[in-house]
Amino acid sequence: xxxxxxENGLIPxxxxxxxxxxxxxxxxxxxxxxxxxxxxxxDFLPIPSPRVPAKDNTxxxxxxxxxxxxxxxxxxxFIALSGSWRLAAIVGELKRYGWxxxxxxxxxxxxxxxxxxxxxxxxxxx
Numbered sequence: 001x002x003x004x005x006x007e008n009g010l011i012p013x014x015x016x017x018x019x020x021x022x023x024x025x026x027x028x029x030x031x032x033x034x035x036x037x038x039x040x041x042x043d044f045l046p047i048p049s050p051r052v053p054a055k056d057n058t059x060x061x062x063x064x065x066x067x068x069x070x071x072x073x074x075x076x077x078f079i080a081l082s083g084s085w086r087l088a089a090i091v092g093e094l095k096r097y098g099w100x101x102x103x104x105x106x107x108x109x110x111x112x113x114x115x116x117x118x119x120x121x122x123x124x125x126x
Contacts (some may be wrong), residue, residue, distance in 0.1 A: 044091065051098060067099065
C-alpha cells in the first residue's frame with residue numbers, strides 16, 4: 001500500500017492515533033513552543049491609534065486634547081471650560097473614532113469620563 005502512495009506522490013492517511021495527536025496539538029497550541037514561534041514578529045507592530053479630530057477650537061477637538069493630556073472630564077467642568085453641554089455626545093463621537101474612553105459615576109447624576117493611564121501609555125500619549 002505504501003508503494004502505491006509513493007509512486008503517485010500521495011501521502012498516506014494518518015492513523016487514528018496520529019490524527020488524534022494532531023488534533024490535540026491544535027487544541028493545546030498555547031502550551032506547545034513551536035506554535036508560538038512567530039509571536040515575537042507581532043510584538044513590534046505599531047498599536048493602532050484612534051483617529052484624532054481636527055483641533056481647530058471645536059468642542060470635540062478641545063475634549064480630545066484634554067483626554068490626551070490625561071484630564072478627567074465631567075459635564076459641569078466641561079460646561080465651565082468650553083460653554084458646551086454636549087460632553088456625552090462628544091464622548092460618543094470620540095468612541096466611534098476608536099478612543100478608549102472609560103466612564104464612572106460619582107453619583108446617579110454626574111459621570112466622569114477619562115482615558116486610563118494604561119491606554120494613554122499604550123497609545124504613547126504621555
